[in-house]
Amino acid sequence: xxxxxxxxxxxxxxxxxxxxxxxxxxxxxxxxxxxxxxxxxxxxxxxxxxxxxxxxxxxxxxxxxxxxxxxxxxxxxxxxxxxxxxxxxxxxxxxxxxxxxxxxxxxxxxxxxxxxxxxxxxxxxxxxxxxxxxxxxxxxxxxxxxxxxxxxxxxxxxxxxxxxxxxxxxxxxxxxxxxxxxxxxxxxxxxxxxxxxxxxxxxxxxxxxxxxxxxxxxxxxxxxxxxxxxxxxxxxxxxxxxxxxxxxxxxxxxxxxxxxxxxxxxxxxxxxxxxxxxxxxxxxxxxxxxxxx
Numbered sequence: 001x002x003x004x005x006x007x008x009x010x011x012x013x014x015x016x017x018x019x020x021x022x023x024x025x026x027x028x029x030x031x032x033x034x035x036x037x038x039x040x041x042x043x044x045x046x047x048x049x050x051x052x053x054x055x056x057x058x059x060x061x062x063x064x065x066x067x068x069x070x071x072x073x074x075x076x077x078x079x080x081x082x083x084x085x086x087x088x089x090x091x092x093x094x095x096x097x098x099x100x101x102x103x104x105x106x107x108x109x110x111x112x113x114x115x116x117x118x119x120x121x122x123x124x125x126x127x128x129x130x131x132x133x134x135x136x137x138x139x140x141x142x143x144x145x146x147x148x149x150x151x152x153x154x155x156x157x158x159x160x161x162x163x164x165x166x167x168x169x170x171x172x173x174x175x176x177x178x179x180x181x182x183x184x185x186x187x188x189x190x191x192x193x194x195x196x197x198x199x200x201x202x203x204x205x206x207x208x209x210x211x212x213x214x215x216x217x218x219x220x221x222x223x224x225x226x227x228x229x230x231x232x233x234x235x236x237x238x239x240x241x242x243x244x245x246x247x248x249x250x251x252x253x254x255x256x257x258x259x260x261x262x263x264x265x266x267x268x269x270x271x272x273x274x275x276x277x278x279x280x281x282x283x284x285x286x287x288x289x290x291x292x293x
Contacts, residue, residue: 006064006107013103013110014161020063020107021114024088027057028079032116033088035277036109038224040093040124041072042262043240047089049270052078056091059108066104068092072259082274083281088112095220097198102152106227113231119177119280120228121273122221123238125262127245127253129206130190130215134241136261138268140178141237142189144222145214148196152227162231172229177236177276184275185268190215192239194222203247217245238272240265 006016025031039046056076059065068075073092080087090108094100109120126139133139158165181187193209195201197219201209209217216239225235242261243253 005101006066006104012157013107014157016064017107017110017114020065020111023062024057024111024115027062030079030086032086033079033112034085034117035087035119035121035280036112036117037087037089037121037273038093038108038123039089039091040220040240040262041070042125042242042259043123043266043269044072044074044091045263045266046123046270046273047078047091049266050087050089050274051080051082052089054078059090062111064107066094066100068094069098070095071255082277085277085281087277088115088117093220093224095198096148096150096196096223097219102150102154102223105223106152109224109227110231113228113233118233119236119277120224120233121236121238121276122224123269123273124218124221124240125242125258126192126216126218126239127201127206127243128215128241129210129217129245129248131248133188133190133215135243136264137241138187138265138272139190139216139239139241140181140187141173141192141216141221141239142178143173143191144225145191145193145209145212146222146226148194148222152223153230158230163229167230169226169229172225172235173237174234177234180276180279181236181238181272183279184272187272190239192216192218192221192237194218194220200253201246206245206247216241236276238269240269
């Protein structure tokens, strides 16, 4: 009997993603999707602002999708037309700290890419290590530190798909998409460090991360970026600075404050996301016209 877990021993996670993508096409009626938008903690309202309407797709009804248990994360998605683009908006994500495997964490990204997606926009909430960043500020991720001790590229199946096991990560966070983001608004950029969690970091850990060059810290996003790059998709990361990291000043961090602060950035995250997608469509259209001319 086949496993019900994405990437379980003996299962091919890429075959599983292709099966799930076929079911996604059936449920949405869309032959393909162009862009995937994953919403981080406190950013659920972005879905409606991007045009999501009606009952969402229950992702747990698709093959090999797990239930999300992180605060504010829902296994729900909408297929949204945005100009000429078809956008898959997902209202949360699975985290490693929930006990999920790396393949389970990235199953949604792999499914979206199997359904045609070539652009992945990952949003998240993050603690701020860079004293120049303000609470509530949206920062474009320029690079990352994977401090989880694992990767979605583990296993033999990876060698036969995408870019192979040892992919180049110099431009993991697309310079082109960051340039398009700056054309929408002059956001700052920073290096994002992912730790395993679920406990928040100690002041000593934050000092270590800052010494390593991190500007932001969180518990998600990096495995999704790695999986997307492995399959050739471009990745944009938008992180909301929801709090000063431990030992950086201020009062102890409270989860409800993180959610509230992220919520205040919904309009900016929406504007950046929409602006990038609209520019991508304009650029693709212009290139197509040039080639046909």
